[in-house]
Amino acid sequence: xxxxxxxxxxxxxxxxxxxxxxxxxxxxxxxxxxxxxxxxxxxxxxxxxxxxxxxxxxxxxxxxxxxxxxxxxxxxxxxxxxxxxxxxxxxxxxxxxxxxxxxxxxxxxxxxxxxxxxxxxxxxxxxxxxxxxxxxxxxxxxxxxxxxxxxxxxxxxxxxxxxxxxxxxxxxxxxxxxxxxxxxxxxxxxxxxxxxxxxxxxxxxxxxxxxxxxxxxxxxxxxxxxxxxxxxxxxxxxxxxxxxxxxxxxxxxxxxxxxxxxxxxxxxxxxxxxxxxxxxxxxxxxxxxxxxxxxxxxxxxxxxxxxxxxxxxxxxxxxxxxxxxxxxxxxxxxxxxxxxxxxxxxxxxxxxxxxxxxxxxxxxx
Numbered sequence: 622x623x624x625x626x627x628x629x630x631x632x633x634x635x636x637x638x639x640x641x642x643x644x645x646x647x648x649x650x651x652x653x654x655x656x657x658x659x660x661x662x663x664x665x666x667x668x669x670x671x672x673x674x675x676x677x678x679x680x681x682x683x684x685x686x687x688x689x690x691x692x693x694x695x696x697x698x699x700x701x702x703x704x705x706x707x708x709x710x711x712x713x714x715x716x717x718x719x720x721x722x723x724x725x726x727x728x729x730x731x732x733x734x735x736x737x738x739x740x741x742x743x744x745x746x747x748x749x750x751x752x753x754x755x756x757x758x759x760x761x762x763x764x765x766x767x768x769x770x771x772x773x774x775x776x777x778x779x780x781x782x783x784x785x786x787x788x789x790x791x792x793x794x795x796x797x798x799x800x801x802x803x804x805x806x807x808x809x810x811x812x813x814x815x816x817x818x819x820x821x822x823x824x825x826x827x828x829x830x831x832x833x834x835x836x837x838x839x840x841x842x843x844x845x846x847x848x849x850x851x852x853x854x855x856x857x858x859x860x861x862x863x864x865x866x867x868x869x870x871x872x873x874x875x876x877x878x879x880x881x882x883x884x885x886x887x888x889x890x891x892x893x894x895x896x897x898x899x900x901x902x903x904x905x906x907x908x909x910x911x912x913x914x915x916x917x918x919x920x921x922x923x924x925x926x927x928x929x930x931x932x933x934x935x936x937x938x939x940x941x942x943x944x945x946x947x948x949x950x951x952x953x954x955x956x957x958x959x960x961x962x963x964x965x966x967x968x969x970x971x972x973x974x975x976x977x978x979x980x981x982x983x984x985x986x
Contacts, residue, residue, distance in 0.1 A: 651883030659910030671965030691721030718744030779854030896924025914956025
């Protein structure tokens with residue numbers, strides 16, 4: 622089968638990946654309600670197209686933190702890309718660069734942040750990080766990312782502990798021999814091999830991440846680097862306001878892909894609240910359940926500047942490596958281009974909330 626949409630890549634990846642790996646990428650917390658609601662949330666929104674608009678040419682480009690994107694998509698920070706393909710994060714780096722978008726590189730990479738940067742020197746990338754009990758570990762990662770030319774730091778704030786992920790518990794998830802948290806080799810925190818029972822990830826993170834992290838850490842983190850700070854994992858207006866007041870340059874509305882607290886707001890629901898609260902003060906991005914160009918269109922209408930995709934590029938990576946990720950991004954761009962034309966919105970700037978209503982005809986302002 623030649624994939625013609627993002628779901629096709631998921632079906633092909635399911636056939637090719639070991640069950641443990643597929644479940645790790647696919648799975649979420651608890652009963653996985655939030656995973657489903659993330660997807661359904663975008664589907665509940667309806668489009669109100671305008672007609673007799675000149676859409677002979679469309680411009681999908683935008684900027685995030687002053688960086689031009691060919692279309693409003695970034696690759697989200699996903700762990701352990703080499704479980705999907707031997708070239709892992711480096712293949713994603715080359716694909717993102719070829720597509721003219723930003724790659725957000727995970728701390729939990731199977732290639733070091735320096736290796737990823739070297740794989741696509743012309744590309745734009747951010748570095749995602751967590752705060753460790755040993756603040757020296759975090760400081761070192763920030764210094765390395767700055768030195769390697771990363772353009773922003775992306776702090777994930779919704780994971781003081783790992784959510785209960787039944788799939789990983791059943792599969793006794795861990796990294797195969799020879800695969801490590803490559804960024805942490807220098808400090809001896811790179812090994813996370815499978816255990817006799819339970820998820821090795823849960824045990825690993827409970828020992829090294831700092832669950833006492835508070836807003837005070839944001840000021841400390843900003844003192845380490847002049848790079849713009851992105852805060853990922855915001856779902857409420859109150860936290861969005863606090864993030865802006867703390868100096869965030871970008872907020873990512875995210876529930877960690879449904880992998881942390883099951884039953885949270887879907888990101889489409891949270892986006893409207895956050896955009897209404899701080900959309901005039903900060904750039905807002907969103908992830909979670911984005912599978913179609915029309916999902917991107919709806920996110921932009923709700924107030925996002927761009928979206929991030931995670932699982933879909935892992936499926937494409939598993940199916941065809943760098944070429945698969947490039948093709949998937951091309952499919953998503955082409956869908957958005959067509960949907961903008963059919964909606965009578967030829968530019969990103971022309972997309973606003975008047976484009977939307979909910980299935981019941983109402984949309985919270």
